Amino acid sequence: MMLRDAINEIRLRPGRFVATLVAVAISVGFIAAILVAVRTEENSLARTNALPAAKADVVVSDYFLELDKAEEVIGGVEGVDAFAPVLESPVLVSSKSGKANLFRVLPLPEEEFRWASLVEGQWPSGLTEIALAAKDAAKIDVKLGDSVEVGGVEGEVKVVGLTDDPAGLSPGTGYLPAEFGAEADSANFWLIRSSDPEGTAARLLAELQGTGSFYNDTIVATAENYRTESLKKLTGDFDVFRNLLLGFAAVALIVGMIIIGNTFTILLTQRRRQIGLLRAVGASSGQVVGRLVAEAVLLGLVGSLIGVLLGAGVALVAALFTGAIHWGLVLPWTELAIAVGVGVLATVLSVVGPSLAATRVSPLEALQVVPTVTKAKRLSIARGVICLVLFAGAAVLILMAFQAPEQGLLWALPGGGLLSIAILLAAPFYVPFLLRVLGGVFSFGGPTVRLAVGNAVRNPRRASATAVALMLAVGLIVTLQVAVATMRSSALEAINEQFPVDLTLRSQEPLEQRLIDRVTGFDNVESVEFIPSKEVQVGEGFGSDLSVRSVNPVVTQWELPDKMIAPEDAIVVNDGLNLPDVVELPGVGQLRVVQSAKVESGLAAVSEAVFEKLPGTAEDREAWVKLKDRSDLGSILNDIVSLMDSEREITVGGGAFPAGILIKIVEVLLIVLTALLGVAVVIALVGVGNTLGLSVLERQRESALLRALGMQRSSLRVMLLVEALLLGVVGVGVGILAGAFFSWLGVTTTLGMMPEGSRVDAVFSVDLLYTGGLILVCLLAAALASVLPGRKAANATPTEALAAE
Numbered sequence: 001m002m003l004r005d006a007i008n009e010i011r012l013r014p015g016r017f018v019a020t021l022v023a024v025a026i027s028v029g030f031i032a033a034i035l036v037a038v039r040t041e042e043n044s045l046a047r048t049n050a051l052p053a054a055k056a057d058v059v060v061s062d063y064f065l066e067l068d069k070a071e072e073v074i075g076g077v078e079g080v081d082a083f084a085p086v087l088e089s090p091v092l093v094s095s096k097s098g099k100a101n102l103f104r105v106l107p108l109p110e111e112e113f114r115w116a117s118l119v120e121g122q123w124p125s126g127l128t129e130i131a132l133a134a135k136d137a138a139k140i141d142v143k144l145g146d147s148v149e150v151g152g153v154e155g156e157v158k159v160v161g162l163t164d165d166p167a168g169l170s171p172g173t174g175y176l177p178a179e180f181g182a183e184a185d186s187a188n189f190w191l192i193r194s195s196d197p198e199g200t201a202a203r204l205l206a207e208l209q210g211t212g213s214f215y216n217d218t219i220v221a222t223a224e225n226y227r228t229e230s231l232k233k234l235t236g237d238f239d240v241f242r243n244l245l246l247g248f249a250a251v252a253l254i255v256g257m258i259i260i261g262n263t264f265t266i267l268l269t270q271r272r273r274q275i276g277l278l279r280a281v282g283a284s285s286g287q288v289v290g291r292l293v294a295e296a297v298l299l300g301l302v303g304s305l306i307g308v309l310l311g312a313g314v315a316l317v318a319a320l321f322t323g324a325i326h327w328g329l330v331l332p333w334t335e336l337a338i339a340v341g342v343g344v345l346a347t348v349l350s351v352v353g354p355s356l357a358a359t360r361v362s363p364l365e366a367l368q369v370v371p372t373v374t375k376a377k378r379l380s381i382a383r384g385v386i387c388l389v390l391f392a393g394a395a396v397l398i399l400m401a402f403q404a405p406e407q408g409l410l411w412a413l414p415g416g417g418l419l420s421i422a423i424l425l426a427a428p429f430y431v432p433f434l435l436r437v438l439g440g441v442f443s444f445g446g447p448t449v450r451l452a453v454g455n456a457v458r459n460p461r462r463a464s465a466t467a468v469a470l471m472l473a474v475g476l477i478v479t480l481q482v483a484v485a486t487m488r489s490s491a492l493e494a495i496n497e498q499f500p501v502d503l504t505l506r507s508q509e510p511l512e513q514r515l516i517d518r519v520t521g522f523d524n525v526e527s528v529e530f531i532p533s534k535e536v537q538v539g540e541g542f543g544s545d546l547s548v549r550s551v552n553p554v555v556t557q558w559e560l561p562d563k564m565i566a567p568e569d570a571i572v573v574n575d576g577l578n579l580p581d582v583v584e585l586p587g588v589g590q591l592r593v594v595q596s597a598k599v600e601s602g603l604a605a606v607s608e609a610v611f612e613k614l615p616g617t618a619e620d621r622e623a624w625v626k627l628k629d630r631s632d633l634g635s636i637l638n639d640i641v642s643l644m645d646s647e648r649e650i651t652v653g654g655g656a657f658p659a660g661i662l663i664k665i666v667e668v669l670l671i672v673l674t675a676l677l678g679v680a681v682v683i684a685l686v687g688v689g690n691t692l693g694l695s696v697l698e699r700q701r702e703s704a705l706l707r708a709l710g711m712q713r714s715s716l717r718v719m720l721l722v723e724a725l726l727l728g729v730v731g732v733g734v735g736i737l738a739g740a741f742f743s744w745l746g747v748t749t750t751l752g753m754m755p756e757g758s759r760v761d762a763v764f765s766v767d768l769l770y771t772g773g774l775i776l777v778c779l780l781a782a783a784l785a786s787v788l789p790g791r792k793a794a795n796a797t798p799t800e801a802l803a804a805e
Contacts, residue, residue: 052189
């Protein structure tokens with residue numbers, strides 16, 4: 001019965017429920033878009049980074065095996081349906097225009113392991129033919145039919161095919177005929193197809209362990225796990241996707257509950273008279289609450305499903321923009337189902353409190369437009385007590401979030417929820433005060449402005465409902481925008497701390513000046529400095545031969561973190577090296593041993609004075625590169641990979657790679673958020689329009705009397721516009737403060753739940769231009785929202801309006 005009544009109510013008055021439906025859809029849409037976008041981008045980057053494993057089910061890496069023994073060792077394991085070695089070679093491909101790039105060239109894989117398709121031409125059939133990825137070929141000005149030079153292949157090679165391989169973080173991709181790898185007698189990377197990847201990986205691991213070619217670095221894993229771990233290694237073992245997903249999902253959940261709860265409260269305020277009539281004709285409190293809860297379930301379910309579709313659509317647009325759609329849109333169904341459940345649950349929980357409050361009002365009081373003075377005073381006292389309790393509860397929970405950071409988010413979520421409810425519930429106390437202060441500033445505007453201020457503060461309930469609609473929209477924008485900026489700056493700070501040097505070039509042999517000159521000439525390079533080193537035996541046993549470096553001059557010159565400076569009385573080594581607390585160095589004497597995870601294995605650092613005393617000749621085996629923009633990952637790759645064919649002994653490291661990947665991910669999230677925040681402005685428009693429309697209805701007689709006393713239609717419209725702008729400025733101001741706090745709370749507690757060793761400090765950050773622009777749009781939305789109610793009030797004749805009641 002209640003469900004049928006709820007369906008009829010929604011069907012007969014759909015306009016009344018639009019704001020709530022949009023609020024639910026946006027809230028769940030945020031969560032769904034973040035889930036789909038992050039998972040899709042993660043899948044794309046992981047598959048592109050481990051391209052040969054794109055069509056495999058199981059991967060065996062760093063396991064050297066002779067090709068003629070592969071059938072016996074790998075093919076004989078239960079569950080292996082097919083297997084193939086990967087014989088890729090990094091080679092420099094040069095065009096006749098003089099442009100060159102590093103390509104990983106592979107023998108053409110068998111059809112079942114082939115991840116790419118031809119977009120033009122054909123597959124190569126001889127060693128004088130090659131197929132290149134179309135996007136990578138374009139970078140070196142190569143078209144179908146052109147001839148190129150390929151490192152390791154004599155003579156010119158004709159480009160007979162262009163493929164749809166995605167342009168990614170790795171070098172370009174090229175394919176030579178299968179006989180390209182015919183001379184190889186072994187491989188250390190194997191692809192396996194299996195209908196039972198987990199079981200087959202376990203059986204392979206058991207089979208290969210203990211054999212002569214199985215080392216600590218050998219990996220036997222499902223292709224999915226291999227791709228995930230490879231991506232983590234590329235970002236310095238910082239799980240960018242997991243941490244971003246946790247942070248944004250938490251923020252979206254908090255914001256969603258705020259939006260849904262307040263929108264439903266406004267809806268019940270508009271239905272005050274209807275609830276009073278239901279009670280007057282005999283409906284019990286339980287029946288009214290049951291009907292409202294049934295409406296909430298329906299709205300929550302429909303809105304959540306719309307939100308999932310909306311979020312997936314926005315993520316699809318983002319994937320098309322970034323190119324991640326090449327590997328398909330990833331829809332994490334379990335997580336999306338949870339998002340739908342959260343939307344329904346949040347809607348139901350949001351309606352319980354306002355429903356119970358509405359049913360406590362007597363029928364006669366509910367039928368009154370404005371509560372009596374006595375009732376209003378009693379409600380004000382009750383509201384104040386409830387707000388104090390909520391603020392106290394929120395303070396305790398938020399304090400607990402920082403006292404127990406391992407479970408910080410579990411405390412912060414209910415704490416943020418209570419605080420948001422308290423801020424919204426307390427709006428009738430502080431909104432009129434802020435309106436009076438703001439109105440006093442603009443009182444010089446004449447009687448129309450003074451009337452607007454008086455109207456705005458006359459009914460605190462009505463004024464706060466209007467301001468709260470904008471608080472939510474602005475709070476939503478600021479919360480998510482600041483969360484994006486804070487997550488980005490926090491993660492970049494963590495990467496900068498772990499990898500303070502943009503790029504490092506290291507070799508077993510002294511670096512030649514020509515190499516440094518070449519790197520210095522790259523567009524994105526600001527400066528290059530040699531790091532001198534000496535080979536010294538420190539202690540005894542395995543790993544005691546260290547390359548001791550003098551890094552202090554460069555650290556000081558480039559203003560790198562002070563923690564990188566080696567103390568005058570110490571030697572800084574890798575924390576995995578087993579050394580006593582004090583060691584004896586030749587020519588120096590005793591030095592303290594300082595262990596650090598930031599020093600790579602086989603390396604050490606000492607002060608400049610200590611380095612000079614060490615015996616031996618200083619050699620420049622390492623160079624540090626300072627970039628103008630370390631986030632410009634594309635130019636870094638294009639420049640550095642061109643070195644790797646001719647300078648294969650060079651090892652490249654540094655923080656530019658993980659920083660560039662993070663920037664790419666954040667750009668995708670900004671695309672998603674921009675689209676969703678655009679719809680959030682619609683919420684503000686609908687919310688402010690609804691409450692201003694309610695205000696006009698409640699003030700029909702007042703507006704008619706003003707018109708009868710001589711106020712012009714234009715003045716009435718201006719009065720409503722000024723009122724909307726005053727409420728808008730107050731709503732925007734409170735929304736900015738609350739949004740900034742909620743974003744900081746969500747990001748800080750999420751990062752605090754990371755393991756102690758990899759915990760990242762939150763670095764609060766605001767994108768003033770981006771966030772300010774959207775806030776300005778919200779103020780414009782407030783002004784636009786006053787147009788229709790103002791037109792309605794101005795066009796009604798005084799006699800009609802006075803007769804309306």
